[in-house]
Amino acid sequence: xxxxxxxxxxxxxxxxxxxxxxxxxxxxxxxxxxxxxxxxxxxxxxxxxxxxxxxxxxxxxxxxxxxxxxxxxxxxxxxxxxxxxxxxxxxxxxxxxxxxxxxxxxxxxxxxxxxxxxxxxxxxxxxxxxxxxxxxxxxxxxxxxxxxxxxxxxxxxxxxxxxxxxxxxxxxxxxxxxxxxxxxxxxxxxxxxxxxxxxxxxxxxxxxxxxxxxxxxxxxxxxxxxxxxxxxxxxxxxxxxxxxxxxxxxxxxxxxxxxxxxxxxxx
Amino acid sequence: xxxxxxxxxxxxxxxxxxxxxxxxxxxxxxxxxxxxxxxxxxxxxxxxxxxxxxxxxxxxxxxxxxxxxxxxxxxxxxxxxxxxxxxxxxxxxxxxxxxxxxxxxxxxxxxxxxxxxxxxxxxxxxxxxxxxxxxxxxxxxxxxxxxxxxxxxxxxxxxxxxxxxxxxxxxxxxxxxxxxxxxxxxxxxxxxxxxxxxxxxxxxxxxxxxxxxxxxxxxxxxxxxxxxxxxxxxxxxxxxxxxxxxxxxxxxxxxxxxxxxxxxxxxxxxxxxxxxxxxxxxxxxxxxxxxxxxxxxxxxxxxxxxxxxxxx
Numbered sequence: 001x002x003x004x005x006x007x008x009x010x011x012x013x014x015x016x017x018x019x020x021x022x023x024x025x026x027x028x029x030x031x032x033x034x035x036x037x038x039x040x041x042x043x044x045x046x047x048x049x050x051x052x053x054x055x056x057x058x059x060x061x062x063x064x065x066x067x068x069x070x071x072x073x074x075x076x077x078x079x080x081x082x083x084x085x086x087x088x089x090x091x092x093x094x095x096x097x098x099x100x101x102x103x104x105x106x107x108x109x110x111x112x113x114x115x116x117x118x119x120x121x122x123x124x125x126x127x128x129x130x131x132x133x134x135x136x137x138x139x140x141x142x143x144x145x146x147x148x149x150x151x152x153x154x155x156x157x158x159x160x161x162x163x164x165x166x167x168x169x170x171x172x173x174x175x176x177x178x179x180x181x182x183x184x185x186x187x188x189x190x191x192x193x194x195x196x197x198x199x200x201x202x203x204x205x206x207x208x209x210x211x212x213x214x215x216x217x218x219x220x221x222x223x224x225x226x227x228x229x230x231x232x233x234x235x236x237x238x239x240x241x242x243x244x245x246x247x248x249x250x251x252x253x254x255x256x257x258x259x260x261x262x263x264x265x266x267x
Numbered sequence: 268x269x270x271x272x273x274x275x276x277x278x279x280x281x282x283x284x285x286x287x288x289x290x291x292x293x294x295x296x297x298x299x300x301x302x303x304x305x306x307x308x309x310x311x312x313x314x315x316x317x318x319x320x321x322x323x324x325x326x327x328x329x330x331x332x333x334x335x336x337x338x339x340x341x342x343x344x345x346x347x348x349x350x351x352x353x354x355x356x357x358x359x360x361x362x363x364x365x366x367x368x369x370x371x372x373x374x375x376x377x378x379x380x381x382x383x384x385x386x387x388x389x390x391x392x393x394x395x396x397x398x399x400x401x402x403x404x405x406x407x408x409x410x411x412x413x414x415x416x417x418x419x420x421x422x423x424x425x426x427x428x429x430x431x432x433x434x435x436x437x438x439x440x441x442x443x444x445x446x447x448x449x450x451x452x453x454x455x456x457x458x459x460x461x462x463x464x465x466x467x468x469x470x471x472x473x474x475x476x477x478x479x480x481x482x483x484x485x486x487x488x489x490x491x492x493x494x495x496x497x498x499x500x501x502x503x504x505x506x507x508x509x510x511x512x513x514x515x516x517x518x519x520x521x522x523x524x525x526x527x528x529x530x531x532x533x534x535x536x537x538x539x540x541x542x543x544x545x546x547x548x549x550x551x552x553x554x555x556x557x558x559x560x561x562x563x564x565x566x567x568x569x570x571x572x573x574x575x576x577x578x579x
Contacts, residue, residue, distance in 0.1 A: 008371055032378050036284045073373045077278050080433055101431060114481020116280060120376070123279035127373050136371065151302045155363045159325065163367075166319075166326035173330070176297035201458060205465020208327050208342055212351065212466065213473060217324075219319035223312055233311030238454055 001164045001171075014061035016133045019248040021142035028130045029253040032123040034258045038265040040115040045265030049122055052257055053129070060133050067125035081116045084107040136160055141237050150234065151196040157235055162222070169214055173207045249250070275425055275452075276368065277383055279376025280365040283436035290432070291381030297389045298362055301355040317356055321363040325350055330462075336556040342377075343455075345391035346418035346463045350475055351470065353486025354396040361388030386428050390498065396487055397495010404480045407471060414467050415496075422456030423449065424502035427509070446510050 016024070031049070038045050057066050090108025097103075131139070138155065144153045223231075282290075305313050325343040349357035365384050369375040375383045384472075386542040395417035402413045430448045472476055 006371060014325075018350045029377055031377070032279050033284070036280050036287070036378060053511055062464075079279065080444055080448075081281060081438050083440035084419045084438055086440055086443065087437075112437070119280035123376060123378075124373050127279070127370070127377060131371055131373075149299070151304050151306065152298065152359065152366075153313050154360065155318045155321055155359055156366055158315055158365045159321040159367055160371075162319050162322040163325055166322045167329065170329050175403065180336040198461065201461040202465045204342065205331050206469045207330055208344070208347065209466035209469030209473070211327055211330070212323060212347070212470065215319050215323035216316075216474075217318045222319060223315045226315065231311075233314065 001168050004136075005164045005167070006160070008128075009135050010062055010132045012187040014059060014133070016056065016060040016129070019133075019250055020243050021134050021138045022069050022241065022243070023141065023143050023247050023254075024130055025135055025146065028126050030188075030255065030258050031126045033259055035122050035208065036121065037262060041111040042115075042265035045261050046115070046118050046122065048264060049261055052261075053093060053122060053125055056126075056129055060129060067128045070123055071125045073124065078117055078120075078210060080115055084113045084116060087112060095204060108118075137237070138162055138239060138241075141241060142241065145241060149235075154233075154235055165218070166211070173211060177203065178181045179208065186258050192264050206260045274458050275383070275387055275429055276375030276535075277379045277429065279378050281376070281436070281438050282379045282432055283438075284378075285434055286436045286546050287379045287382060290379075290385050294362075296390060297358055298384070301358040301362075305359060307329070313356070316324040317360050318350060318363070320348065320356070320411065321367075323362045324360060325367065342462050343387070343459050345387060345415065346421055346459065346486045347394035347466055349392040349396040349464075349481075350399045350414055350417075350467065353483075354392040354491055355487070356360075357392040357396065359390050361391065364388075382429075382432055386425040386432075390424050390428060393491070393494050393498050393500070394421040394424055395494070395495075396493045398499060400487060400489070400495065401492040402481065403483045409532040410472075412468055413465040416461040418498075419456040419460040420499050420502055422459050423506060424450050424498065426452035427502055427506050433508075439511070449506055449510055478520055505542070 013234055034050060035046075038049075053067065054064050057064050059070075060066065082097050085105045086103050087106055087109035088104075090106035093105045093107055093110070095102065132143075137160070140157050140160070143156075144150060268538040305317070327342050327344050341429050345357065347362055352360065352382050365380065365387060367377060369380050369383065395414070398413050398420070399410065402410050420545055426448045427445075430439070430441070430445045433444055434441040467478070476482065
C-alpha cells in the first residue's frame with residue numbers, strides 16, 4: 001500500500017488548491033458554524049449557502065457536483081433525527097399508530113427535521129471540499145499554526161504516516177486467518193453457532209493483541225530511527241505557509257459572504 | 268478500503284451549538300490535562316508511541332468478525348487502549364483517531380467533534396481504566412472479567428450520552444431514539460468486550476510486563492477508581508431508568524431547565540450578567556457556551572489540584 005493510500009486529496013491546479021490551508025480550515029469551520037446558527041426553515045439562506053458551495057466546487061476545478069456526489073456518508077445518521085418530526089411543538093399533521101406507539105408528526109417537527117438534514121448535508125460537503133483540495137500534512141500544519149497543541153498535531157501526523165503500514169499489517173493478519181479457516185462447502189466448522197461466534201471473536205481478539213504488539217515494537221524502532229536522524233520532538237516541514245494578499249482577500253470575501261448568509265436567514 | 272463507520276459518530280449540525288461548544292470545552296480541558304500529564308511523565312518519546320498506537324486503533328477497527336444476520340461487528344479499541352496505555356495516553360490516542368475519522372473520512376463532524384471525543388474517548392478511558400485500576404494485583408481471571416465489563420459498559424455509556432446529547436439538542440425525541448441506540452450497543456458492546464478480553468489475555472501471555480501491577484498503577488492514580496466507579500454507576504442506573512421511563516427523564520429535565528438550555532439560547536444561566544448589546548442573538552449562545560466550558564474547566568482544575576495534594 002502506498003503512503004498516501006488514505007488521503008482524500010485530489011491533485012489538480014486550482015484557486016482553491018493554492019489557497020493557504022489555514023484559510024481553508026477556518027472558512028470551513030465558519031461555514032459549518034454559520035449553518036448551525038441559521039434558524040429552522042431559513043430555506044433562502046440555506047439555498048444560498050448551497051449555491052456558494054457549488055461556486056467553491058467550481059473554483060476547485062473538480063467539477064460543480066464534486067462534493068455533492070460524495071456527500072451521502074452522513075445519511076445513515078439521519079435516522080437519529082427522524083424522531084424530530086414527532087416534536088410535540090407545532091400543529092398536528094396526522095396520527096400514526098405503530099404497535100404500542102402513537103406517532104404524531106407536526107409541521108414544526110417536519111421543518112426541524114428537514115433543516116437538520118440540509119444543514120448537516122451542507123456541512124459534510126464543505127468538509128469534503130476541504131480534504132479534497134488540501135494535502136493532509138498541510139492541513140495538520142495549518143492546525144499547528146492555528147494554535148492546536150503540537151503534541152496533538154504530532155500524534156495525528158504519526159497516525160496518518162503509519163496508518164498504511166499498520167493497514168498492511170492488518171491485511172496480512174486477515175489473509176492469514178482466511179487461509180487457515182478452511183471449511184468444506186456446506187459444512188459448518190462447528191455445530192454450535194454460539195460457540196463458533198465466541199471462537200471467532202476470540203481469534204479476532206488474538207489478532208488485535210498481535211497487531212498491538214507489532215505496532216508497539218514498531219513504534220520503538222521508529223523512534224530510534226528518528227532519533228538517529230536528529231528528531232527533537234518537532235516535525236519539520238518544507239512548506240513555509242505564508243499568507244499572501246490573495247489569501248487574505250479570499251478570507252475576507254468568505255467572511256462577508258457568511259455574514260450575508262446570516263443576514264438573509266434572519267430577515 | 269473497507270472502513271466501516273460506527274453509529275456513534277455524530278455528524279455536524281445534529282447537535283445544537285450550545286451542546287457542541289459545551290462538550291468541546293469539556294473535551295478540550297480533558298485533552299489539555301492529558302497533554303500536560305504525558306509531557307511530564309515520558310516526554311518526546313511518548314509522542315511517536317502514541318501516534319503509532321493511534322494508527323493501531325484505526326487499523327484494528329478493520330478487524331471484523333461476523334455477528335448474527337450477515338452483519339459484522341468491528342473492534343472499537345478504546346477500552347484496550349485505556350487499559351494498556353493508561354487513561355491519559357488513551358484520551359490523546361482516541362482524540363487523534365476521532366480527529367482523523369472526522370477530518371479525512373467525514374465520519375463525525377468538526378464542530379461536534381468535542382462531543383464525539385468525549386463520548387468515545389474520555390468516557391471510555393474513565394470507565395475502562397477506572398474499573399480495571401480497582402482490581403490490579405488480583406487474579407488474572409478477575410482482571411480480565413472486569414476489563415470485559417469495562418469495555419461493555421463504556422460502549423453503552425457512549426450510546427447513552429450520545430442519545431442524551433441528541434435529545435438535549437432537540438434533534439431527537441428521547442422516547443424514540445434511546446431504546447434502539449441502547450439496544451444496538453448492548454450487542455456491539457458484547458463483541459467489544461470479548462475482543463478486548465481476548466486481546467488482553469493474549470498480551471498477558473506474550474508481554475506480561477506491559478500489564479503488571481506496577482506498570483498499571485504508574486499510568487493513573489487511585490482517583491481513577493473513584494471516577495470510573497461513579498461514571499459506571501451513573502451509566503448503569505441511568506440506562507434502564509431512562510429507557511423504561513423516558514417521559515420521566517424528560518419531565519425532570521424540563522423542570523430543571525435543561526431542555527431550554529440545550530435547545531434555545533441559554534440566557535437563564537447568566538440572568539444577572541446579561542450584556543445589553545448581546546441580547547437575544549446567537550452570539551450570546553456562544554458566549555454562554557464558552558462561559559459553561561470555562562466553569563467546567565475551572566472545576567476540573569480544582570479537582571485536579573485536590574487530587575494532586577492527596578497524592579503528595
